[in-house]
Amino acid sequence: MFKKLFGKKETLIDVELLSPLSGKSIDLDEVPDPVFSQKMLGDGIAIDPSEGVVVAPVEGEVIQVFPTKHAIGLRADNGAEILIHIGLETVSMEGEGFTSHIKAGDRVKQGDKLVTFNIELVREKAKSTITPIIITNSDHAASLEKLPLGNVERGQTPIIKISMI
Numbered sequence: 001m002f003k004k005l006f007g008k009k010e011t012l013i014d015v016e017l018l019s020p021l022s023g024k025s026i027d028l029d030e031v032p033d034p035v036f037s038q039k040m041l042g043d044g045i046a047i048d049p050s051e052g053v054v055v056a057p058v059e060g061e062v063i064q065v066f067p068t069k070h071a072i073g074l075r076a077d078n079g080a081e082i083l084i085h086i087g088l089e090t091v092s093m094e095g096e097g098f099t100s101h102i103k104a105g106d107r108v109k110q111g112d113k114l115v116t117f118n119i120e121l122v123r124e125k126a127k128s129t130i131t132p133i134i135i136t137n138s139d140h141a142a143s144l145e146k147l148p149l150g151n152v153e154r155g156q157t158p159i160i161k162i163s164m165i
Contacts, residue, residue, distance in 0.1 A: 012142050012143075012163040012164070012165060013077075013078035013079070013163065013164050013165075014078065014161060014162070014163045015058055015076045015077070015078045015080055015161070015162055015163075015164070016158050016160070016161050017057040017058055017076075017082070017133070017158070017159050017160040017161075017162070018055075018057050018058075018110050018111070018154075018155055018156060018157060018158055018159065019047060019057065019152035019153065019154055019155070019156070019157045019158075019159045020047070020054050020055050020056065020057045020084055020114070020131075020133060020154060020155075021047045021049040021050075021051070021053070021054055021055075021131055021152070021154050022049065022050050022051050022053070022152065022153050022154045023047045023048050023049040023050040023051070023151075023152060024047070024048045024050075024149075024150065024151055024152065025045050025046070025047055025048075025149045025150060025151075025152045025157075025159055026045065026046050026047070026048055026130070026149060027045065027046075027146075027149060028043070028044060028045060028046055028132065030046070031046045031088070031130055031132055032088065032127070032128060032130070033088050033089075033127070033128075033132075036085070036088075036132040036134070041083060041134050041136055042083070042134045042135050042136040042137065042138040042139070043134070043135055043138040043144055043146075044082075044132060044133045044134040044135050044138070044146075044160065045132075045133055045146055045149070045159055045160065046130050046131060046132045046133065047130070047131045047133065047152060047159075048129065048130050048131075049119060049129055049131055051119060051154075052116055052117040052118055052119040052122070053113065053115075053116050053154060054072070054084060054086060054113075054114045054115040054116070054117070054131075054154075055110075055111050055112060055113055055114060055154050055155045056074065056108040056109065056110055056111060056112045056114055057074075057082065057084075057110065057133065057159070058074065058076040058077070058080070058082065058110060059076070059077055059107075059108065059109050059110055060074050060075050060076040060077050060082075060107070060108060061074065061075045061105070061106070061107055061108070062074055062102050062103065062104055062105065062106045062107075062108060062114075063075050063081070063104060064104055065100050065102060065103055065104055066091075067095065068090070068091050068093065068094055068095040068098065069095050069098035069099070069100045069115055069117075070085070070086045070087065070090040070091055070093065070095070070098055070117075071083060071084065071085045071086065071091075072084045072100075072102075072114050072115060073136075074108070076162075076164075078162070078163075078164045079137070079140075079164045080135055080137065080141065080162050080164050081135065081136045081137045082133065082134070082135060082136070083132070083133075083134040083136050084114070084131065084132075084133055085131060085132045085134070086098070086115065086117055086122070086129075086131050087117075087122045087126045087127070087128060087129050087130065087131060088126060088127040088128040088130055089126050089127040089128075090122060090125075090126045092125075092126070093121075093122070093125050093126060096121065096125070097117055097118035097121035097122060097125075098115060098116075098117045098118075099115065099116045099117070100114070100115050101113045101114060101115065101116070102114050102115075110155060111154075111155035133159065133160070135160070135162060138162075140164065140165070141162050141163060141164055142163040142164065142165050143161075143162070143163045144160065144161075144162045144163075145160065145161040145162070146159070146160055147159055147160065147161065
């Protein structure tokens with residue numbers, strides 16, 4: 001408000017998220033879990049992975065690694081907060097088949113390995129391998145653009161452009 005009163009311009013900081021997994025990107029509406037499909041945690045996309053390697057989609061800080069290693073929270077350098085939730089109902093696996101390569105507080109660059117997981121075990125024991133990528137503070141974004149859906153390669157294919165104030 002004071003910025004508008006005193007004429008200071010708000011600075012937008014843009015970040016382009018690269019796909020953290022190889023596979024096929026899909027709309028959140030297609031995720032068979034209402035927590036994600038109804039965007040209760042924020043907006044984003046999902047990846048139906050073809051392999052069990054997750055890399056950092058942005059440069060930033062690891063803010064949380066769930067004890068079961070099935071979910072990672074990141075804060076991009078522009079302030080966007082990103083949740084990568086590997087599979088659906090994977091919390092019940094209690095970490096089996098997941099290996100974390102980072103910890104909370106670590107700095108990461110785009111493409112740094114975050115987690116590896118046994119995709120066959122997830123297919124066998126969880127509801128789905130579909131992995132939502134959620135901007136949990138998307139309601140604070142100046143803009144969020146989801147890029148065209150389709151085949152994606154981890155650390156290579158842009159999936160979301162987000163501007164934060």
